[in-house]
Amino acid sequence: KDGGEFRIHENVDELATDLADYIAELSEISVKERGFFAIALSGGSLISLMGKLCEAPFNKTVDWAKWYIFWADERVVAKNHADSNYKLAKDGLLSKVPVVPGHIYSINDSLSAEEAASEYEFVLRQLVKTRTVDVSEISDCPKFDLILLGMGPDGHVASLFPNHIALDEKEEWIIFITDSPKPPPERITFTLPVINSASNVAVVVTGANKAEAVHLAIDNVGSECPVLPARMVCPTNGKLVWFLDRAAASMLEAS
Ligand code: 6PG
DSSP: OOOOEEEEESSHHHHHHHHHHHHHHHHHHHHHHHSOEEEEEOOTTHHHHTGGGGSTTHHHHSOGGGEEEEESEEESSOTTSTTOHHHHHHHHTGGGTTOOGGGBOOOOTTSOHHHHHHHHHHHHHHHHHTTSSEEOTTTOSEEOSEEEEOOOTTOOBTTBOTTOGGGGOOSOSEEEESOOSSSSSOEEEEOHHHHTTSSEEEEEEOSGGGHHHHHHHHSOOOTTSOOOGGGGOOOSSSEEEEEEETTTTTTOSOO
């Protein structure tokens, strides 16, 4: 399996510096080429690992006004709820840099999961029409400049969980689930076709409790092993980068 590029770091601090460099560079390239940077965030530890973007030099050098910000997945809770991925990113990152508030595409928290997913897809379709978010020539899906993912110890990415029917979705861009094994149960999520249409996908994983899932997601494991959602992340025409710390990479054979 062509598992992409691996950036394995001695510690979380080094990883965070490299991650900030990587994001800043992709932002610069996209703004130069397209005039916009369409990025999708996830929840979890990712946001604190992106924290260096709020510091010098990145807070000044990144062209924040050109950022268009989506979420690869979101919990269907109020925007100010402690479980909200939007709130996490707002408090930890977006309130500290000069992004344009109108370019932050959080879900409508007054809707049901089903309505929120279809409205979020509608909003995304408008931005694809104007090419603020690019489009994949192959799949007609949005082609994000960068989709950032974390991974759970069970190998889930975004809100795509092991053995869940959501993994089979081929048509929709954004779907809802009401049975997430990780609380809260109601979530909306990008589908695999959208993730795999991106120009760049980064999966950011730290800690020894993820080591086995990293191994199962990347190494040539036998067919008797479960196929983790993270293993299904494989951009058709884009670049995949794994950001790992030593602990998360400790069971990896490919490195
Ligand atoms: C969520 C997150 C999720 C997260 C992983 C990893 O809504 O649960 O978006 O996809 O990225 O669970 O989270 P940690 O890095 O905190 O383990």
